[in-house]
Amino acid sequence: MEAVYRIINSKNGRYYIGSSLDYKKRKRDHFNLLKRGNHHNKPMQEDYNIYGTDAFKFEVLKLFNGIDRNALFDIEQEFISKSNEPMRYNLYDNAFGMSYRGKDNPMFGKTHSEEIRQKLSEINSGENNPWYGNSDHMKMMRSRITKRFDGRKHTEETKLKMSVAHMGREKTESERRKLRLNNGNNVGIFIDGLFYRSMAEASRQLGISRTTITSRVNNPRFKNYYRCSEGVETNSKPEISAG
Template identity: 30%
Template sequence: MELCGIYMILNLINNKIYIGSSINIKKRWQAHKSYLNINQHSNRYLQNAWNKYGEENFKFKVIDNFIDQSLILLREQYWIDYFQSADEECGYNISPTAGNLMGFKHSDETKRKISTRMKGKEKTSEHLANISNSLKGRKMSKEVKEKLLKANIGKKHTKEHREKISKHHYGKKLSEAHKEVLVNSRKKFTKETVLEIREKVFSGARVKDLMIEYDCSKQTILRIKKMETYLEVWESNSFKDNVDLEVEVDKATRRVKLTHNQVVEIFTEVSRDKGKIEFYAQKFGVSTNTIYNIISGRTWYDITSSLNTDKNSIRRDNSSGITGVKRQEREGRKIKWIARLTYNKKQYAKAFNTEEEAIEYRKYMELERDKGNL
């Protein structure tokens, strides 16, 4: 409940007093301190004393409180007379008669005049520092936050305002401590939850269902799957102990890097049994597409090309490094090099016995295409 009553501001050095009243004493004291700290208080006597003696030499005290707001001016007048606070030798009150702005509101015209008068005025660095200090530690209530949110819904910054914000922040660099605070503020999952999400992804759970269950975006789920976020989880020893082989994460791309032995194991085992694709994807922390690319020869060809497979080995289309030229090998047939070019929804393809012939044909077709002969 808001405290209604009479308060005093006492100067501990010379014992001079300011008497005031409010239907919300706590809020009024905060307003007094705010204006005094930025040198903008309406009472020049109190402001000058505050500047001279400092905040630490003033004491705020409630001297009378009651429920009936109709008594507030009578009680304030009583205490002004009692302490003689309107006498410049005894206090800081400007007027000997009690009065306040309870329930008063400026007209739109007055507000406009005040706004016009204040525009263009630049605050000094000291003034800004005082404002900052007066606001430190102050926390807004839930009701105030909701009011601010509703008031700003639908509002958009003007182009001029955006340029000012950009200019203000241009060239500023965040400290490491600030960066850490920002990163941690965006993280809402514990280590156990992250591991749980990743396990469900590789167990076949739909990303859409996980988004709803954990109240997060699709991007968050996919980044957890690829180990591109929550790096402290993947780098911890407890995670490494839970996998059969140590997983190395590329610091530049934040993606899993497979070792030579891991690629050999994937190619050998999955080529024999495609049912192990999901198992190896989860084991090494990669996608099923990565496994498919390894066994089809699209990636890690420098390792897989030297491996011998049995009769159940699958067809491999191995790139020569030249776009549109691929090596094709089938069981029981000669190796062929295929040169392909797609243009105007038509595909031109031809088989050659050597890679050099295929590359030359591909280059020839590109020239014909550029000349408009195709």
């Protein structure tokens, strides 16, 4: 059952606002991660480490039965907008997350040094790359792409129609939201109950290609793979297409 919920710290009054298409399961996910010490919300995890399980209470702010995802986001946003910002654990100002606020952003006022850039490059190079050593696969994919578009070009008429169709057109909020949710580099995901900040991080730690992870996240048969956007899991299909 869908709900907008709040996790409140009874010791200092701070709280976390979220929403879920299955709030009972989401509650279990939150507290399991807190107990393991690897919850994606660092401020709440730090307070949990200080005050313990008994200090944190889960309460349903509004319950639904059959509400769609976008409407759930909108209602969660109402609660976030009306809440007291200094008391919120939420790292984002909006219901669907995607960007840290000011000093809460770990890169606030910083840039990566050349040394860090080199290390990041090394992390994704060689054997750490999911396609490393799999030249046959890459040849096959290049061949398919080449065959698909070989000799094909848009006519001038088609180009003009495409240009006119997109001229001055703005994406709807629903379209922008779906694009944000489908961006695996910016959206955290849960796999087997563990949180990963991005597809890339999950790929490196699990040794599974991002293509495979994306496919499973968008496949309803893999219930243990789902996107998470600051408290809202985004695993409902087929509403969100493959990213």
